[in-house]
Amino acid sequence: MRALISVSDKSGVLEFAKTLEDLGVEIISTGGTARLLEENKIKVTGISDVTGFPECLDGRVKTLHPGIHGGILAMRDNPAHMEKLQELNIQPIDIVAVNLYPFKETISKEGVSLEEAVENIDIGGPTMIRAAAKNYKDVAVITDPVDYKTVIDQLKDKGSVDVDVKYDLALKVFQHTANYDAMISAYLKEQAGKETMDETLTVTFEKVQDLRYGENPHQKAAFYKEVGKQSGTLVDAVQLHGKELSYNNINDTNGALEALKEFYGTPTVVAVKHANPCGVGSADSIYEAFIKAYEGDPVSIFGGIVVANGEIDKKTAEKINELFIEVLVAPSYSEEALEVLTRKKNIRILKLEGIEKRYQGYELKKVMGGILLQDTDSVLLGEDLKVVTKRQPTKEEMEDLIFAWKVVKNTKSNGISLAKDKMLIANGPGQVSRIWALQNAIRQGGESLIGSVLASDAFFPFEDSVEAANKAGVTAIIQPGGSIRDEDSIKLCDKYGIAMVFTGMRHFKH
Ligand SMILES: NC(=O)c1ncn([C@@H]2O[C@H](COP(=O)(O)O)[C@@H](O)[C@H]2O)c1NC=O
Numbered sequence: 037m038r039a040l041i042s043v044s045d046k047s048g049v050l051e052f053a054k055t056l057e058d059l060g061v062e063i064i065s066t067g068g069t070a071r072l073l074e075e076n077k078i079k080v081t082g083i084s085d086v087t088g089f090p091e092c093l094d095g096r097v098k099t100l101h102p103g104i105h106g107g108i109l110a111m112r113d114n115p116a117h118m119e120k121l122q123e124l125n126i127q128p129i130d131i132v133a134v135n136l137y138p139f140k141e142t143i144s145k146e147g148v149s150l151e152e153a154v155e156n157i158d159i160g161g162p163t164m165i166r167a168a169a170k171n172y173k174d175v176a177v178i179t180d181p182v183d184y185k186t187v188i189d190q191l192k193d194k195g196s197v198d199v200d201v202k203y204d205l206a207l208k209v210f211q212h213t214a215n216y217d218a219m220i221s222a223y224l225k226e227q228a229g230k231e232t233m234d235e236t237l238t239v240t241f242e243k244v245q246d247l248r249y250g251e252n253p254h255q256k257a258a259f260y261k262e263v264g265k266q267s268g269t270l271v272d273a274v275q276l277h278g279k280e281l282s283y284n285n286i287n288d289t290n291g292a293l294e295a296l297k298e299f300y301g302t303p304t305v306v307a308v309k310h311a312n313p314c315g316v317g318s319a320d321s322i323y324e325a326f327i328k329a330y331e332g333d334p335v336s337i338f339g340g341i342v343v344a345n346g347e348i349d350k351k352t353a354e355k356i357n358e359l360f361i362e363v364l365v366a367p368s369y370s371e372e373a374l375e376v377l378t379r380k381k382n383i384r385i386l387k388l389e390g391i392e393k394r395y396q397g398y399e400l401k402k403v404m405g406g407i408l409l410q411d412t413d414s415v416l417l418g419e420d421l422k423v424v425t426k427r428q429p430t431k432e433e434m435e436d437l438i439f440a441w442k443v444v445k446n447t448k449s450n451g452i453s454l455a456k457d458k459m460l461i462a463n464g465p466g467q468v469s470r471i472w473a474l475q476n477a478i479r480q481g482g483e484s485l486i487g488s489v490l491a492s493d494a495f496f497p498f499e500d501s502v503e504a505a506n507k508a509g510v511t512a513i514i515q516p517g518g519s520i521r522d523e524d525s526i527k528l529c530d531k532y533g534i535a536m537v538f539t540g541m542r543h544f545k546h
Pocket residue numbers: 042043044045065066067068069070095096097098099100134135136137157158159160161162
């Protein structure tokens with residue numbers, strides 16, 4: 037039996053090779069791997085002795101030779117194949133242990149050059165492991181050091197490797213090479229600043245963890261992350277306390293973080309329930325911001341997600357501890373705050389250092405039979421804001437309008453957000469009719485809506501929303517504009533002395 041070993045990640049390879057040697061397996065190996073084995077007194081046949089050709093072009097050509105690929109690809113139960121091997125003086129290779137140049141690790145390094153990245157694209161390795169995987173009935177292929185033991189155990193027990201084990205190893209190869217190539221293409225595309233919407237879509241994600249279940253207990257689920265992105269997102273967070281995040285926790289926390297990122301530079305707390313903001317507050321301190329986020333809707337925040345863009349201190353922690361919160365995310369926590377918060381078993385506490393970092397990327401959404409791809413909605417306002425009413429908003433109203441606009445942008449459509457003094461007073465998310473979204477928010481906000489401002493994620497199709505807003509005590513409105521009935525809404529605002537601003541951009545979120 038012969039094994040070819042050519043590995044970049046050399047962990048576990050010495051023990052593996054030593055055991056193969058003890059089992060009487062002949063070992064063929066390439067440059068660096070061969071040197072390491074020889075230094076450790078393991079008998080090795082150099083690749084050049086098999087190919088009759090020197091390793092050349094800085095390692096670009098080592099194993100790319102018929103003497104190697106014939107030995108891997110020949111079907112042992114095909115007499116013509118075996119005769120051909122004899123005729124060409126090629127020996128069969130039964131075990132291929134190869135792991136690839138560390139492309140991912142290379143591109144993850146700070147300031148890596150395109151040349152260095154390109155040199156770390158493995159050519160010979162994928163060729164060998166694909167060949168071995170294609171001929172899985174006759175060849176055991178190992179690409180991951182964790183599988184050395186499986187193969188060794190089988191060889192020790194039975195003298196050969198079961199075909200179903202070889203099949204699973206082969207399957208791993210094609211997943212591995214597909215992932216490897218997708219990483220390379222994504223990197224090269226990014227380097228060239230190319231559009232992501234090509235004729236075919238190949239993306240690769242790496243598993244972070246299996247989840248206990250999906251949106252509901254009868255649905256299976258797992259969490260995957262993008263490769264090589266430092267994004268200031270949940271995948272970069274460090275969990276300091278509490279149970280594992282659930283599927284819904286991840287989805288809701290993601291929604292909360294998206295909303296929080298709008299408030300860059302201003303101490304802000306966002307509370308989310310079912311992926312919609314239920315409390316948002318901006319203030320001079322995180323404590324005050326939390327109080328606003330809580331007081332806006334002291335009911336929905338229970339069992340919700342709370343994210344903050346500044347350190348959680350003891351005072352804030354004590355306030356948070358009065359509630360039941362599922363997940364808390366912040367860039368840092370004071371020692372005393374952590375001491376307070378960790379008294380509760382059920383809260384999941386996460387630290388996310390780059391919490392304010394903008395996420396640059398795209399959104400993928402699976403639909404039956406396909407997938408939708410779009411840029412992230414990373415712009416807040418379109419053209420310059422246009423005041424369309426006789427009355428201009430006051431400075432305070434304008435600040436609140438922008439605040440409410442940031443909230444409604446991150447609220448499911450049809451969405452209406454009502455705010456006052458940089459505090460979300462009431463949110464009306466996800467209704468099939470815009471007026472219902474407003475009516476829900478008004479029911480929730482009640483008296484406290486007097487003197488508030490309103491944001492609508494898309495234009496008012498009729499003036500009924502202005503009518504209802506006025507009755508609730510709203511003094512200013514922000515909306516995209518663009519309805520054929522805009523004039524009706526403007527006239528009604530003028531009648532009631534409401535200031536209205538058009539953004540020229542809508543923010544649907546379905
Ligand atoms: N060019 C080749 O023929 C070739 N054959 C094997 N490799 C890779 O060379 C690495 C091992 O190199 P070394 O044994 O010299 O440390 C492995 O990651 C293997 O996938 C090659 N390198 C890159 O393509």
